[in-house]
């Protein structure tokens with residue numbers, strides 16, 4: 102089935118944004134990596150990026166509906182800075198009953214204190230932190246493993 106890969110604010114700048122933190126791969130590179138990882142497990146990906154909290158909430162709701170319809174497995178989600186601020190995304194994931202693997206490219210725990218708390222982690226099925234863009238691949242593998250499909 103389909104795995105939705107969601108990237109939040111500023112992740113459209115991957116490749117040029119703080120490369121010492123996030124590496125040199127672009128969002129297009131990451132999405133290609135995800136497509137390969139999913140294909141090798143017999144699944145496909147649908148990738149979205151938005152800088153808008155409400156648009157991300159709508160995508161989580163869409164994932165919830167499509168999971169119930171049996172066409173989507175779950176979501177691999179890098180919420181960017183909304184990780185540390187968004188009760189609304191927390192509520193959306195909980196309310197729509199969406200299996201989410203939370204991914205952070207950098208090790209947020211080795212960075213500023215304001216990055217240490219996540220509103221997403223308590224409602225996440227699993228978390229991948231500090232593994233670079235490979236974290237998305239690990240997230241896809243983890244989602245398939247945890248959802249047994």
Ligand code: DQA
Pocket residue numbers: 110111112179180181182183184204205206207208209216
């Ligand atoms: C991030 C970490 C967040 O703290 C930051 O705001 C991002 C990217 C990561 O992938 O490491 O935008 O989610």
